[in-house]
Amino acid sequence: MTSAALPPSASVTVRVPAKINLELLVGPPGADGYHPLATVFHAVNLFDEVTVTAAEEWGLSVSGPQSLGVPVDGTNLAAKAAQALAERAGVDEPVHIAIRKDIPVAGGMAGGSADAAATLVACDHLWGLGTTKQELEEIAGGLGSDVAFLLSGGTAMGSGRGEILAPVLARGTYHWVLALSEGGLSTPAVYAECDRLRGSVAVPDPVPTPEMMQALRSGDARALGAALQNDLQAAALSLMPALTDVIDAGLEFGAVGGIVSGSGPTVAFLCEDTESALDLAVALTASGAVQDVRRATGPAHGAHVIGGPRPG
Template identity: 60%
Template sequence: MTSVLESATPVTVRAPAKVNLELFVGPRREDGYHGLSTVYQAVGIHDEVTAAPAGEWGCSVSGRDADSVPTDESNLALVAARTLAERTGGQEPVHLSVHKDIPVAGGMAGGSADAAAALLACDAVWGTGLGKDDLAEVAAQIGSDVPFALRGGTAVGSGRGELVAPVLAKGVYHWVFVPSAGEGLSTPAVYRAFDSRNEGVDVPDPQPSAALMSALRSGEASELAPVLDNDLQPDAIALQPAIGEVIEAAMGFGALAAFVSGSGPTVAVLAATAEGAIDLAISLTASGVAADVMRATGPVHGAHVLPAARL
């Protein structure tokens, strides 16, 4: 009988980064997480994960910030693969090759994108045939942003972010992302700063804003810009003051909006047009405010299998 190890071919999956158009943080829950209300948008910066049958479990990482990504059992893509294997009754090992373009520890869910890509790639390699709902259920066990990385597009996230529902959104939005020139920010550290800042405050349960929903239905960047919001922005800036300088400079160069992406430190800059995004990127780098910028549009699709390369 032919085993999966002998017959399966490698599968490569591409998964997108995200930006939180809105991130409202509620009180700390008994499980240690915070209740969230967020609106995700998937943007055209991607990581790729290739799953290949192997004699033992393993992971390798190349591309942007590769040296900052663990390749041991703590790697989120490998966690995802092993979780799926257990969920489906045990599978033969795979080696995961991760190629990164999404900044590490930048508030753009690069690790979650890798996990989502690994789930989809391993599902294909093993032929487990799980549907989207089943994969999303597994994804939610791995991390708060992983279900959205599977789905993509624009969506509301609730719970700790893992409960995802699509949002009616029109238009294409033009983004410039400014990754941190220094080290990334630890998400737990940013949430601890949020808790410290709000100690003794009655933090309400978060709800999505009607203003943002309306702006997304309009499809106009000029209507979206004034309603973008992030409860964690003051805490990210307190931990890395240079973030505030980038935001101020981007607005001075004509951005419609500039704000912290997720828990930071990446700054998301919204431009009115594709040409405007190019001008902003040039201004930010030429001025010395940013050593590195990335341009992208959104929304884009979630994790998807790439066609096999032709020999």
């Protein structure tokens, strides 16, 4: 058991990206209620920052443009991540976790999972554990379906609940415009709506499409735009019908593809280059169809330390 070896001011800051699912294929729910997935994760350069500081007691605070509605107690996934790593490593060194949120909350971009991934990396660094990537991924898999991917970032295949990762060959940089909506969508509610809409129709086990793999290999934005696919989109549109107008507006204003991100309600539009992304962002803002618009590029690196190396 390690105890109170760190000076009170020791801190580490980690930056972590948001994700989009370029392809999200959803199978029928298993006995545990979870749905088997075949997904392609893609990290984009919209970041949260998590600073962990050695403290007398465990604590958590949230600031930044997207902080509204984020829990600051033990139910926050970042707090669970720190506790899980501490337990696994036999560490008894409380930390304060300060989250600066720029990733939309309940937006389908894995903001909570991103903070959990960042906290794992930050605590590992602060406590000087040197946990292997494989071990961190194992802990991440127990916290949520997207946490493991956000440790690595880039573009990767996810299967199982999404936590089993495999590399994909992906070329190029992609330019995205993210249309943010007022209010979030609950991920379990969107999965439940997907099941409801499917009714008794038999759903095959999800398998990645050759079109997506080919588009990523080519690095061609138009091919990728045509291959974007999300089985949760119909459910997100059913729960938030105004999103249909958002998608229509983005495609009309020149996007080469548009898709609900994960369980929504953020809509991700793919553009051919920086200029067309700028034009689309301006047009969507002027249209009044969206609450806010952000530009981003992908792939982006996963959770990485940006400051506050451990003293000594």
